[in-house]
Amino acid sequence: MTQELLDQALVEEATKKSGLIWVRGAVTPALPGPAQEGPTQALWHVWHDGAACVVGDGPGEQPLPGLVDGGFAVVTVRSKDKGGRLVSWSAAVVELAENTPAWEAAVGELKGKRLNAHDGEAMPERWARECRVLRLEPTGGTAELPEGSLAERPLPTPATTRLPIPAALPRLLMKRRKRR
Template identity: 85%
Template sequence: MTQELLDQALVEEATKKSGLIWVRGDGEPSAAGPGQEVPTRALWHVWHDGAACLVGDGPGEQPLPGLADGGHAVVTVRSKDKGGRLVTWSATVVELAAHSPAWEAAVGELKGKRLNAPDGEAMPERWARECRVVRLEPTGATAGLPESSLAEPPLPTPATTRLPVPAALPRLLLKRRRRG
């Protein structure tokens, strides 16, 4: 019983203090085809009422692949100070119905943490129309730290690296400094 309480306290405190959590759901990935494994994603969240709350799957919001209502997820939490893995815990995924009391409470917390929202005060209505709000409720099970690093190659993306600096740019920058 004491170990369970310690694990619960570790999950709650570590998740509250971490800005990102790594989540892998067991549902079908939305972007990948059937039979492909759901990728682990770094997601921003808030800890509210005993669970990690997330918003996503809408335009301009984070993807939530594999997080289906009633499904399970594995959550890995890092240390905010050092960035190392602190705890890995199991969760049940609960999708909140738009405008329900639980949804309103979760969105009230999420709204304060959402950075650079394009629509400001209209954000909750957009989330109700176009996004999903989910709770990751801890089941009480934690996993030990793995032997390996679990490092994976980056997910495919259309983003590219910067192009080389044009040859004339250093000369142009130096001319401005000499004049000033």
């Protein structure tokens, strides 16, 4: 019983303090066979009412691959100080129905943490129309952290990087430094 309480406290405190969690969704199939697993995805979140809440799958929001209502996920939390893996825990995925009290409370917390939103105060209405709000509820206990690197190739994305810097820019910057 004491270990369960310590694990619960570790999960809550680590997840609250970290602005980024790594989530791998897994759907347990109805028929016998291997579980269908999604890719591991870095997600911004907010800890609210005993669960990590995330929003995504809409235009301009983070993708939530492999996370389905009623499914399960493995959440790995990094240390805010050092950036290394701190704790890994299993979660039940619950999709919140829009405009319910639970959805309103979660969106109120998420809205405060969302950076650089292009629509400001209209963000909750857009989330209700175009996005999913999920709760990742701990199912108990922590998993043993794997050894070694878990590096993977990045997922395909329509996002692009900025163009190369103009050839003259370094010379212009050096001139400014010399004048000072």
